[in-house]
Amino acid sequence: MSAAVPLETFDSVVSRAETDSMKWEKYKGCDVLPFWVADMDFAMAQPIQNALRERLEHPIFGYTYAPDALGEAVVDFLQAEYQWQIDPHWLVWLPGVVCGLAASCRAYVEPGDHIVVNPPIYHHFFDSHEPHHVIDRLPLRCGNDQRWTWNLTALEERLQQGGVSLIMLCSPHNPTGTVFTVDEIQSLMALADAYNVTVVSDEIHCDLVIKPGVQHHPTAAAAPAFQDRTVTLMSGSKTWNLAGLNCSFAVISDAARREAFTAAVQSTVPPVPPLAYTATLSAYRDGGPWRESLLHYLWNNYEHIVHRLAEVPELSVHPLEATYLAWIDASELGVQDVQGFFEEHGVGLSGGAPFGQERFIRLNFACPRATLDKGLNRMLEAIETLRA
Ligand SMILES: Cc1ncc(COP(=O)(O)O)c(C=O)c1O
Structure with missing residues (x-):
């Protein structure tokens, strides 16, 4: 049985600049943090990196x-x-x-x-x-x-x-x-x-x-x-x-x-x-030990979102058992284009419309906690502007 991967591994912020990442290129040159398409901002497990390097030895x-x-x-x-x-x-x-x-x-x-x-x-x-x-x-x-x-x-x-x-x-x-x-x-x-x-x-x-x-x-x-x-x-x-x-x-x-x-x-x-x-x-x-720690990290991130948005009646985070995608009811926000509204405030979420549910937004929380917190801070500030 391989050793567990420390949870702090997932705290590392890995820049995806210069990798043509779809997730990050969408907002290139703008101060918008991406929480949309379903990939993660975590470096892949070390054994996978090693296996790829070894295969590259053959031309x-x-x-x-x-x-x-x-x-x-x-x-x-x-x-x-x-x-x-x-x-x-x-x-x-x-x-x-x-x-x-x-x-x-x-x-x-x-x-x-x-x-x-x-x-x-x-x-x-x-x-x-x-x-x-x-x-x-x-x-x-x-x-x-x-x-x-x-x-x-x-x-x-x-x-x-x-x-x-x-x-x-x-x-x-x-x-x-x-x-x-x-x-x-x-x-x-x-x-x-x-x-x-x-x-x-x-x-x-x-x-x-x-x-x-x-x-x-x-x-x-x-x-x-x-x-x-x-x-x-x-x-x-x-x-x-x-x-x-x-x-x-x-x-x-x-x-x-x-x-x-x-x-x-x-x-x-x-x-x-x-x-x-x-x-x-x-x-x-x-990849078992890496996955085991990933699941803990993701659940902690999800609970963190629930905790931070608990006092925000405009957003209702729906319960979740699987995925790293929080499904959030934004109908109480009173905003027509919810995705556009948050983008203007520096947060790139998925809008609910392509999924067939306009009043929702989807937040991809597969990122280091520090990135998630920046996004949540911006969302809270955005909601403050509406209240004002
Ligand atoms: C339910 C579901 N199916 C399929 C995909 C995409 O799969 P693939 O990239 O392997 O075509 C996604 C990606 O987010 C998904 O959420």
Whole structure:
């Protein structure tokens, strides 16, 4: 067992200037701190850095297969974390999760068929389909406890009407941070089975359950009787901060579904780059101690936000179990363009509109505490100007 990574590691402010980072370039030359796109301002784990350096010693980067050791590392990880036993042959390697969403639409949805998505949701759920597909938006329900979950009654009513061939889930959910329970997943999968619908489950945030005591359940593992209807999309990219390296995978137990998916991927999706395989293997095999400390750090950051905004009635931070993205209700602010308002005061958040929920903002808190505090100070000052 490797030694734990000290929490202070995540306090280091690493400048991303001169790296063409999307997150930081957006506000280049302006005094706006970025808390929007979902990558982290933390240096990646030391074992991953070492593995990449070692691979660079070899000067050829041609087309590359996924190493057998990577398949084994993923199989072991899913077994250890989620008690999900998969066969390495079920894995299909991809350069991104979004192209897995798009491939699912191409593979399983006939022209004119419908795809169910549950807003508010990561914006690519609205635009990964083909022009001849129809997206049905079935909003999540927000309970009195501010926990967001699927509206299974509305889903059943929609499925009864016919024409739906795919449900696209985000689990854990971006942007609400919900981790779905086994009961919820089993109920949804029973409906999918009754109406012969394929379910693609985007689980890119599954290894980022930060609330202590909460457990992620892969859709396929929580409802094993219906596993063959599922396509699970996963990646080490969010958890180990490797988004720019482009390595993800689909887990598809049913051979026919896997074949259709693979056919949809070929010729439209490039292969995974060799360095991406190297980093991902190291992440799943050697990145455990770093991840463990990261989860603590992120939870502390989330609690810090809740604490600092507790006395601000204009903003309501919704409860969160997973992801590093706080979902904040800003309706009491009385401002039309909330994202623009905070940008004017030096804070670059994601607006709620692309997720399908205009009155919210999303704050990416995967950054050193000092950066987070600068942003929170600016938000509080901005709200003071409104009160004045
Ligand atoms: C739910 C979800 N799916 C997919 C992605 C992007 O995945 P990729 O970069 O692997 O295409 C994100 C990024 O924020 C996300 O939040």
